[in-house]
Amino acid sequence: MSTYTLRFPGSGTIIEEAILKGREEGRRKVRAEDILRVLRVRGVEVSDAVRERVSSCGDLEVLGTWLDRAVTVGSAGELFVESAGA
Template sequence: MATINYFFRHEVAEKVREEGREEARAEERVKLILRTLDWRGIELSEADRERVRSCGDLGRLALWLDRCYEVTDAAGLFDGDGDGESA
């Protein structure tokens, strides 16, 4: 009996897979940011935690991840983002 390989290569399927990978990367960055801030003893309000959790912009999450190693308070994490939200 012949083996059937289901390597579905379709433009839509590829896009869905890539979106899934980006979501997974975003979720991992969110976890790292929150874990690092918790470990460092930087307190975040529930609103700030939700702001981090709801962010899907990989670039912004990368910036926040870099900042979370240096900030001394939650406001420092979001300084200069230019998104109109206050920390």
């Protein structure tokens, strides 16, 4: 059985690269916003420095780790503390 690959006129071009880059940037922005939202909803105070560090992070994996930690940390600064087992 053959598989069908969707191709649009800009596929494989700089246009597609720009679209993919935009999607990736959008995912990073939403994840950073989610981290800050979880902290806010939990009543954890977030300094401008923490807000800037989270918002400027470009690594989805790191943001994912911080999102996981945001659920349980006692202070916003604890997002960035590596666990002893890591």
